[in-house]
Amino acid sequence: MFYKIETSINNKIIGQYPQIQDAELPAGWENNLRFTQNILFKKVDFEPIAPKGILHKKAKLTDLLSTVPPGFTPKLLVSNSFKIILEEFEEELFQYFPCDVLSKNVPYKYWLASPLMTKLDNVDFKLSDVEVRKSKPEGGTYLERVQVSTLNEFNDYLQAQGILSWKTTISRVEVKNNVKDNIFVLTNVDGGVGYYVSETFKNAVEYHGLTGIEFMPSNMTFVEWLHGGSREKIYGKA
Structure with a gap:
């Protein structure tokens, strides 16, 4: 069984969705090749410029944060604990960019997991x-x-x-039976870019008690997941 990583929409866990609704952006970010929004599916040898996420006043810090502003999507904004698990399962899939999240003007260290490759041949x-x-x-x-x-x-x-x-x-998304990857990335899915994981990966995240993460079965559509009752049974109401 494979799952697509989704950010939590349960306000009891995250406080407010999306958690990052605003950010401090560098001037001229649209055309700045060093800005993280303009870096995708390539490894860079320079220090990128990341936005500073501003946590909504009602939101809570979790291991995976939901985001809106430029510079974050379609990457994963993860805590150090989540980064460690990602690296344990697949060292070469992401390049990690340090990214501060401000909560009541206090900076917290997070990471932008920027994907380097896709695996459409797993479909x-x-x-x-x-x-x-x-x-x-x-x-x-x-x-x-x-x-x-x-x-x-x-x-x-x-x-x-x-x-x-x-x-x-x-x-x-139906994943081929012979796929050995515990985590891989797909393009042209709901949201543009999707992160898919095995049951083994899901179990590791849940064992370590990481927060802000939901796992949608890959062979469900997002509409079925959101409105069919399956998500609510597992993760509770939004």
Whole structure:
């Protein structure tokens, strides 16, 4: 069984969702190649510029923090305890950038886990659901199923979409039976980039009592998870 890491939405645990709603950003961050928002799927040999996250006054510090401002997404903002577990399971998957989180003007040390590679070849496309969001002539959008059965077919479809390839998502991820990775990263999933983990990884996080983390079964859609009752049974109401 594989799971997609989601940030907690249970306010009893996190206090307020999202926890980081504001940040101190460097001037001209949009075009600054050293700013963390502009670093993704590549290893850098310089010290990046990270935002300073400002914890919402009602929010609590957890081992995984939910974020909104530029510079954080689609990376994971993790505590040192969570960073240690990530490194124990996969040393080469992330590059870690130090990132302060301010709570009542007191800085707390966190890390931005910046992914270096994807593993779309872990997906069983024959069993997964792929959808593309299209526009209606009268306004609004709808989702249309895309028929692909291999990674090559999926890549060919994305290439044909060009700059609109972001509209195509794997909404239901079935992981191949022979996958040995305990954690891997996928693009073109709900949220753009997703972090998928094994039962072994999930058990380790829960054993160490890390907070702010929820595990959604990879073969569920986000809508099913959020509104179908499964999430609430495990993690409680939002």
